Amino acid sequence: DGGITQSPKYLFRKExxxxxxxxxxxLNHDAMYWYRQDPGQGLRLIYYSQIVNDxxxxxxxxxxxxxxxxxxxxxxxxxxxQKNPTAFYLCASSIWGEGTGELFFGEGSRLxxx
Amino acid sequence: xxxxxxxxxxxxxxxxxxxxxxxxYTNSMFDYFLWYKKYPAEGPTxxxxxSSIKDKNEDGRFTVFLNKSAKxxxxxxxxxxxxxxxxxxxxxxxxxxxxxxxxxTQLTVNP
Numbered sequence: 001d002g003g004i005t006q007s008p009k010y011l012f013r014k015e016x017x018x019x020x021x022x023x024x025x026x027l028n029h030d031a032m033y034w035y036r037q038d039p040g041q042g043l044r045l046i047y048y049s050q051i052v053n054d055x056x057x058x059x060x061x062x063x064x065x066x067x068x069x070x071x072x073x074x075x076x077x078x079x080x081x082q083k084n085p086t087a088f089y090l091c092a093s094s095i096w097g098e099g100t101g102e103l104f105f106g107e108g109s110r111l112x113x114x
Numbered sequence: 115x116x117x118x119x120x121x122x123x124x125x126x127x128x129x130x131x132x133x134x135x136x137x138x139y140t141n142s143m144f145d146y147f148l149w150y151k152k153y154p155a156e157g158p159t160x161x162x163x164x165s166s167i168k169d170k171n172e173d174g175r176f177t178v179f180l181n182k183s184a185k186x187x188x189x190x191x192x193x194x195x196x197x198x199x200x201x202x203x204x205x206x207x208x209x210x211x212x213x214x215x216x217x218x219t220q221l222t223v224n225p
Contacts, residue, residue: 098210106157
């Protein structure tokens with residue numbers, strides 16, 4: 001079954017701690033993305049990667065870091081520098097540079113900072 | 115610079131009637147437009163798309179209209195059903211590159 005798997009679905013963190021959200025895809029897509037959704041707001045792009053070992057900052061990259069060591073995996077670390085980390089985080093993948101640009105999303109991870 | 119805008123944060127319609135969700139864009143390089151549907155605590159799912167060379171695309175109860183001269187697109191749902199209640203995102207891409215999303219419109223279909 002092809003798709004995107006995010007884990008954990010729910011995560012609680014104390015202030016000052018770093019946390020890493022996992023994202024794995026088996027769609028053989030080159031591009032992967034991390035978005036953040038806050039209540040009443042749209043989808044804001046944090047980071048994206050078009051190819052292994054390369055990634056670009058999105059619109060709200062401050063306080064986040066990523067890595068892309070494998071095509072299938074694009075983990076997101078929410079660092080203690082992120083001022084408002086409580087949010088719903090979405091990972092997505094796509095074919096890059098052709099077609100409609102359609103994104104395939106995971107089920108999301110909800111991070112709550114206590 | 116908000117290149118894709120959905121000016122209505124919410125829309126409420128009666129079951130069986132038409133729902134019309136609107137979206138405006140500013141970047142004339144966009145060549146594909148997509149609509150996504152999102153339920154709470156789930157990832158968005160793709161609904162329907164349209165190429166910039168077309169002005170209409172239909173899929174069952176869903177139709178997307180594109181007016182390039184006005185840089186405006188709309189999603190029509192008819193007849194609307196309670197299960198259509200969700201947040202709808204408009205998105206646009208330029209030659210298959212990263213999607214740019216609007217802010218979303220919360221649709222509520224009342225029984």
